[in-house]
Amino acid sequence: MSTADPGGDAAESDGTDPFGRAIRDVAHGERTEPLWCVDGDERLEHPIERFYFAERDDAVYETLDDDGVATPLLDLGAGAGRDVLRFQERYDGEVVGLEPSAHLVATMRERGVASAVRGDMFALRESFDRDRFRAVYAHGTQLGLARPPHRLREFLADLAVVTADDAVAVLDNYDPDADGARDLLGWRPDPTPGMGYRVVHFEYEGDVGDTLLFRPFAPDVLREACVGSEWSVAEVRYTNDHHYEVVLRKG
Known part of the structure; x- marks a missing residue:
């Protein structure tokens, strides 16, 4: 099994929350x-x-500047706040970090x-x-938890409600059609074109988190x-063979 990225920026909203506790x-x-990312008998240490x-x-941040990111800015799945803190330094105005983990x-x-x-x-x-917001950012492939097509469309509709008319969103995911995606822990094949499955959970100090079902999807699915x-795909850029960032623009 590859030592590729063992999990996106996702955490349980309740329960023992080993992910949030470990960070x-x-x-x-x-x-x-260690914080373990687990699929059955296979496990990888999560590189916190x-x-x-x-x-x-x-x-990374200069790219966001090029995309016209402005405040107020919302960071979805902000983790320990690394990117939010940099956004606070770079931009005038409010930056909000959203996380399900207390x-x-x-x-x-x-x-x-x-x-x-x-x-x-x-x-x-x-x-x-x-x-509420003029810009939205999500890094960690948690968009795959949207499980397209219906929940992804619902997410886009909700995103449109809380953003201004000129908003931009920078999101990321794994491309299941790329060879590298198949090396990810928890990978499952999917016969649907442009779609994949990924099933993992986190363990820390004996606590076991909820099972997370990711649906990696290709840019064409988005x-x-x-x-x-209200959204359109303005740009897709790959950071490696299987991870991509997508810029959505409203209007």
Whole structure:
């Protein structure tokens, strides 16, 4: 089994939340065991420090500047707040980090995130007012939890409600048609063109998290989901053979 990325930026909204606890413990310097990403008898240590605390290349943020990202900005699945903190430095105006994990919301606040909110990225209307944001960012492939086509369309509709008319969204996912995606832990084949399955859960200090069902999908699946919505795919760019970022524009 490849040691490729063992999991996206996803956490359980309730229960024991081993994912959020482990990241919190790293932030406090108190982690005693690895955070495991598990599929059956196979497991990989989740690279917490690299995924949630290490500095990212400035080109990532410059790309967002090129896409016209403005504030207020919403970071979906903000983790420990690494990107939110950089956005706060780069942009004037409000930056909000959204996380379902109470441990991660507390961690963000402790690390200096001015606005950290606990909520579900697939229930945005429950957390935010209409036209609230001009930009949305999600890095960690949690978009795959939308399980297209219906839930993906519902997510796009909710995203349209909480964003302004000139909004831009920068999201990411894995392309199941790429060879590298098949090396991901928890990969399952899917006969549907442009679709895949990925099933994993997290374990930490004996606590077992909920099973996470990801649906990696190709950019064309997202393009199709945008038909009839307020969003269109403006650009797709690959960071490697199987991971891509997509820029959505409204209007």
